[in-house]
Amino acid sequence: KTGRRLADGTAISDLVDLEMREVKLRTLSDREIYDIEQEKIFGKIWxxxxxxxxxxxxxxxxxxxxxxxxxxxxxxxxxxxxxxxxxxxxxxxxxxxxxxxxxxxxxxxxxxxxxxxxxxxxxxxxxxxxxxxxxxxxxxxxxxxxxxxxxxxxxxxxxxxxxxxxxxFLGDTKWYYDMLYCRSKKGLEVAGPPQRFIIRANWKTAGEQSAADGYHTLTLHRWLGEMGNYSSDEGTQGSELAKEMLGAEVSSPHGHALRCIDLARKIVKLTGKDPSELSVEEKLRALPPPGMTSEMVDDLFETMTPEQLEVMAWMPPQVGGMFPNIIFEFLYLPQPDGTVVGSLALHTYVPKGPDKLEFTNWIFVERDTPPELKEQMIQQSVQLLGTSGMVESDDSDTWPHMTLSAKGAQGRNSTLKYQAIYETGKPEGWPGPGIVNEGFTKDDTQWHWWKYWYELMTAED
Ligand code: FES
Ligand code: FE
Incomplete structure (x- = not known):
């Protein structure tokens, strides 16, 4: 037993079962645990x-x-x-x-x-x-x-x-974050002050989901697979959405996480060619990163290494988190006319008590993004993400329920389970560092999030 003891004698280490990959649900509502987090997590890390x-x-x-x-x-x-x-x-x-x-x-x-x-x-x-x-x-x-x-x-x-x-602190994942935040010469800029709103939930409900939990997308956001550009007649599991989500996940010993999503299907739609017939540059010009135009792709050849360019043209990071309370969404979103428009957003979940968080949502554009495209990106981001967004109103509906579940006399002793494991390894030829697994999204990245939470919470004072 390690870490401080709570008033009822429970050690912090009792809250996480490292072998079974389970976490006691009370962790999502307990005042004492929250107070220790303020000191050992929010008082210590970046x-x-x-x-x-x-x-x-x-x-x-x-x-x-x-x-x-x-x-x-x-x-x-x-x-x-x-x-x-x-x-x-x-x-x-x-x-x-x-x-x-x-x-x-x-x-x-x-x-x-x-x-x-x-x-x-x-x-x-x-x-x-x-x-x-x-x-x-x-x-x-x-x-x-x-x-x-x-x-x-x-x-x-x-x-x-x-x-x-x-x-x-960022470790191996910095190689991937550079592709998001450092890819253009002039850099990103905010499209105005961030949206902010209060949700009656523990910050960790949002924090651990942000560690690249794509698993919930097919169920919680199933409407994405039932209507619009991701729909098909095959049902949600076999929908265009499930196929669009295939890729690789990067886990980190520091709880950071990235979901790299395969662009092959989009490139085929845009060019009519198999991606293997195209060079890295041809792929990047056909489908530039969100916020960039074909011409702006010139920047990438100065800011990125050949290995990073390869991943950007193949399976770029599109969604994921940075420990403890950050999610990024740098999305390539198909439009009804067959084109793709990007959304760039970053959120933090600021703790305001054991059952309250402040959701902060920044919308970004590249400084060089042409004004018309900037406008399109902002509109799309506002419709999908943050306060008014259709996607995140789903997410922010689950967090308060989980927090309430964690308060019940029975519920607080049940466990969160992270047992959907990849062990598939990196995609063949993957040039990037870190713990990388190929396939459909599972529980691994969130489990790494919890392991780092455990490491910080049980560290010597
Ligand atoms: Fe007195 Fe600040 S000057 S509290
Ligand atoms: Fe979600």
Whole structure:
């Protein structure tokens, strides 16, 4: 038995059966477990807070959350991005109550202590009389600063100042994420501020699903296979949707996950040719990554390695998660006229208590995406994903029910089961790193998510 003990004597290690690949359902609702997560997960690892295109100008800032802690993400006078705890070191007032804005001086509304846009202490009213005239040194009075890394313009932060780098945290999966966030020379930009909404569910219900759970798509989102461009007369299991979902899944010892989906069927429809007859470049020009046009594909030959180009033209990552609470959806979506339009979205599920999360949805475009295509992508993303989206209203309906199931006197002792296993290995000729398995989506990636949760939760204090 390892990890802390809960009030009823249960050790954290009792919650996960590593051999049977099962997790006690109470894990999805228990207050004590939630509090330990705030410390051992949200207080320790890299968290995604947004994109630098949300704060393009010097002095721009936005309020975000690392776990339940409010933080200020700001761009200083030199253009550098900082993340600071939004708590006044005087007496604990929130420094900013605004969602976003622009200022070079953050002033606490309570007694007027002031801070620079990098979090350093600037001064306070009646400073000479403060603390019996023995005000501590300015360097001791600044806001608590997190460690920050920008990756593909995404703003990441951690309180673990001397811990692993973001690159180490992402490990092998970075090779795949580069294809999403770092593929164009100018990079991505947000299409406005993120949508945000509260769901009455534990953050892990959404977090573990985001670890590339494609398995539920045929059932929960079965309408996708019954109508529109994915429908056929063969029933859901044999539908176009099931065929469209074939590919490879990448698992990670750090709980990250990617679902790489085979583009062959789309390329055949677009070109009338078997993909094996086409070069990597011909395939990429015929079906460019979401947000890119055929001409923009030039960028890829400068930003990507030949092996990454091969995977992008064959089975690019389209959906998956980054531990603990992120999902990306970089989708190639067929249109009624036979063309394909991309959607680029990223969500975080911010914990707001054991049975409450805030769903944050950013919609992206490439900076170079032509305006007409940008408009089409935004409309499609809004219709499918996030607050108003048809797909994610299905998902966000299951999470509260699972959270409620976990509260029942009987239900809390039942288990979540992750026993649909691949063990098929990489597709032949696959040039990418990591734990890769070919075929239809199963439970493996979510199980790796839980194993990392277990590792963090049972780690020494
Ligand atoms: Fe901020 Fe007093 S609490 S100045
Ligand atoms: Fe879903």
């Amino acid at each position: 968290l995604l807070l947004g994109h630098e295109s949300e704060i393009p100008n010097k002095g721009d800032f936005m309020q975000r959350h690392m776990g339940e802690d409010s933080v200020i993400v700001s761009r200083d006078r030199k253009g550098e991005v900082h993340v600071m705890l939004n708590v006044c070191p005087h007496r604990g007032m929130k420094i900013t109550t605004h969602e976003s804005g622009n200022t070079n001086v953050h002033t606490c509304i309570y007694h007027g202590w002031a801070f620079k846009s990098d979090g350093d202490f600037l001064g306070s009213p009646v400073a000479d009389q403060c603390m019996h005239g023995k005000m501590r040194g300015k360097e001791e009075l600044g806001l608590t600063k997190a460690r920050v890394t920008l990756y593909g313009g995404l703003v990441w932060a951690t309180w673990n100042i001397n811990g692993p780098s973001l690159e180490e």
